[in-house]
Amino acid sequence: MKKLLAIAAAAFLAGYIGICALAWHHDTAYARATLARPASTPAASRIRSLLDRNACYYCHSTRAVLPSYAALPGIRQLSDHDVQTGLRYFRIDAVFDALLQGTPPPEADLAKLERVAKNGSMPPALFRSVHWSTGLTSNDREALLDWVAQSRRQWYATRGVAEPFANDPVQPLPDALPVNRSKVALGMRLFHDTRLSADNTISCASCHSLATGGVDGRKVSLGVGGAHGAVNAPTVFNAALNHTQFWDGRAATLEEQAGGPPFNPVEMASTSWDQIVGKLKRDPEFTRDFDVVYPDGWSGKNIADALVEFEKTLLTPSRFDAYLRGDLHALNSDESRGYQLFKDKGCANCHAGKNLGGQSFEHMGRAADWFAARDAVQTPADNGRANVTHDPLDVHAFKVPGLRNVELTAPYFHDGSVTDLHQAVRDMAKYQLGITLSEADEKDIVAFLKSLTGTYTPVQQ
Numbered sequence: 110m111k112k113l114l115a116i117a118a119a120a121f122l123a124g125y126i127g128i129c130a131l132a133w134h135h136d137t138a139y140a141r142a143t144l145a146r147p148a149s150t151p152a153a154s155r156i157r158s159l160l161d162r163n164a165c166y167y168c169h170s171t172r173a174v175l176p177s178y179a180a181l182p183g184i185r186q187l188s189d190h191d192v193q194t195g196l197r198y199f200r201i202d203a204v205f206d207a208l209l210q211g212t213p214p215p216e217a218d219l220a221k222l223e224r225v226a227k228n229g230s231m232p233p234a235l236f237r238s239v240h241w242s243t244g245l246t247s248n249d250r251e252a253l254l255d256w257v258a259q260s261r262r263q264w265y266a267t268r269g270v271a272e273p274f275a276n277d278p279v280q281p282l283p284d285a286l287p288v289n290r291s292k293v294a295l296g297m298r299l300f301h302d303t304r305l306s307a308d309n310t311i312s313c314a315s316c317h318s319l320a321t322g323g324v325d326g327r328k329v330s331l332g333v334g335g336a337h338g339a340v341n342a343p344t345v346f347n348a349a350l351n352h353t354q355f356w357d358g359r360a361a362t363l364e365e366q367a368g369g370p371p372f373n374p375v376e377m378a379s380t381s382w383d384q385i386v387g388k389l390k391r392d393p394e395f396t397r398d399f400d401v402v403y404p405d406g407w408s409g410k411n412i413a414d415a416l417v418e419f420e421k422t423l424l425t426p427s428r429f430d431a432y433l434r435g436d437l438h439a440l441n442s443d444e445s446r447g448y449q450l451f452k453d454k455g456c457a458n459c460h461a462g463k464n465l466g467g468q469s470f471e472h473m474g475r476a477a478d479w480f481a482a483r484d485a486v487q488t489p490a491d492n493g494r495a496n497v498t499h500d501p502l503d504v505h506a507f508k509v510p511g512l513r514n515v516e517l518t519a520p521y522f523h524d525g526s527v528t529d530l531h532q533a534v535r536d537m538a539k540y541q542l543g544i545t546l547s548e549a550d551e552k553d554i555v556a557f558l559k560s561l562t563g564t565y566t567p568v569q570q
Contacts, residue, residue: 148208148209149208149209149210149211150211152256152259153208153209153211154208155252156208156252156253156256157205157208157209159249159252159253160201160204160205162242162243163231163232163243163244163245163249164232164236164240164242164243165201165231165232166201166205167188167191167192167195167236168191168192168194168195168196168236169195169196169199169200169201170200170201170202170205171196171200171202172202173192175188175192187235191236193502196502197472197502197506198471198472198475199218199221201218203215203218204218204222213260213263213264213265214260214264215352215468215469216261216264216265216278216461216462216468216469217458217459217461217462217468217469217509218469219257219260219261219265219278219461220278220457220458220459220461221458222253222257223253223254223257223278224455224458226245226249226250226253226254226257227250227254229245231245232244257276258276261275261276261278262275262276265280265462265463266280267280267281267282267283267433267463268283268284269281269284269434270433270434271433271434271435274433277433277452277457278452278457278458278461278462279433279457279460279461279462279463279465280433280462280463281426281429281430281433281434281463282347282350282424282425282426282430282463282563283424283463285422285424286349286421286422286424287421288418288421288422288568289402289418290568290569291401291402292402292414292415292418292419293415293418293419293421293422293568295398295399295402295415295418295419296415296416296417296418296419296420297419297567298395299313299412299415299416299419300312300313300314300416300419300420301313301314302389303315304385304388304389305370305371305377305379305385305412306332306333306371306376306377306378306379307333307377307378307379307380307384308333308334308378309388310333311332311333311376311377313345313370313416315330316330316338316342316370316376317342317344317345319345319346319423319565321517322344322346322514322516322517322518323344323345323346323348323423323514323518324341324342324343324344324345324517324518325342326519326520327341327342327520327525328341328520328524328525328526329341329342329524329525330342330376332373332375332376332377332378333375333376333377333378334378336374336375336376336378337375338375338376339375339488339489339490340356340490340523340524340525341520341521341522341523341524341525343355343356343510343511343518344511344513344514344518345420345423346423346424346425346513346514346563346565347423347424347425347463347464347467347511347513347514348363348366348420348423348464348467348511349363349417349420349421349423349424350462350463350464350467350511351464351466351467351468351508351511352467352468352469353508354366354369355369355508356490356493356507356508356523357493357494357496357497357507357508358470358494358497358508359496359497363417363420363421364413364414364417367412367413367416367417367420368409368413371385382408382409382412385409385412386407386408386409386412389407389412390407399411399415402415403415422567422568423565424563424565425513425514425562425563425564425565426563426564427513427560427561427562427563427564428440428444428560429444429448429557429560429561430563432445432448432560439560440557440560441556443552443553443556443557444553444556444557444559444560445557446553446557447553447554447555447556447557447558447560448557448560450550450553450554450557451554451557454538454542454544454546454550454554455542456537456542456554459471459509459541460509460511460512464511464512464513465511465512465513465561466508466509466510466511466512467508467509467510467511468509469508469509470493470494470503470506470507470508470509471506471507471509471541472505472506473493473505473506473507473522473523473540473541474505474540474541475540475541475542475543476539476540476541476542476543477539477540477543478540479536479540480505482540483524483526485524485526490523490524491505491523491524492504492505493505493506493507493523494506494507494508507523512558512561513561513562513563514561514562514563515530515558515561516530516558516559516561516562517562521533530555530558530559531551531555534546534551534554534555534558535551538551
């Protein structure tokens, strides 16, 4: 019996060493091949080689071709699990494209790479037990963190940010976005005009009131005829800073977003731009003003363009922006500690950028099953991003909401299921980060979030 056990152990060890040798050969060959591929700069080549040597592409790239040994019994099951998990939570293809093309890497991706470089959580220990060539060295960490910092300063740092915060994953609002003021004035009128709806009862402002944080305070909004929407209305304030629009990202631009609600049957329920234009044309004063700015007159394209110009002005600078610009007295001690906790705990990994969100899609329930705990019947809207991409890996993924004015925008989450900001923070800690906050930490993070309540100042023509 002992002899059989010894033989089995020897066979297992030989097989393990063999697989590790194959993994080492494949990983190092792939990393060497990276150096032969073009990149935007020598520094970009170094970072791509670093990521490849640590085999990030195995689990986080949709383009990865796994080595032949990944199909072996036992290995295949582990590999499939790792790939499915990796692709659900972080896809590195956009970073690879940025390194190749010299374009901005996604802001939230920089935050995630920074975090794993600092805490050493990637690659996981089980992965490293087979892929001996992986694991960030101290030089790797330094190079990766330097690249993240350089990328932030080059692509994302707000002009006027104080030096101590120039490399933060979140940034102050810009002073303003470039706009045509004449178009802004028209867009403001259209934003409040109920004629965009089929029965002349609903305007953009009905669900996105500028007097109440850019939302209507409802779990879901009411449209024409009292129809109930499928998701909670996100705030319109600072939405111009989001990388896509709507919870599921179905609008890639503000222009696409502006053309959505008027024709949604449970929102404004109009049937065509011709229907809307026909009503607006009967307003001689508005038509005269519109023709001055748009010589080709009323059209869906021009209406959407004016709305977009107006939405670009909906920025709400707050005390937090003054703090990031160097006024350290703008936040009290609880708020400034809350901001540090917000970064240290990992909140800023997803709530990155000038809007503290809106830069990525994340799965609701990364660390625990939020939908099971919610104890409510799931609806098609709960599929999130998958409704657009039709990718099963995108089920329950949603655009990360911006946190500015979050004090004013309850109820929270895509389904409006949580009404209390403290509870929302606790839920995010538990279901997204897998941690339990102390009462003091929760209190300070909430204090910080309330410092994001800002002031909207209409643009004067």
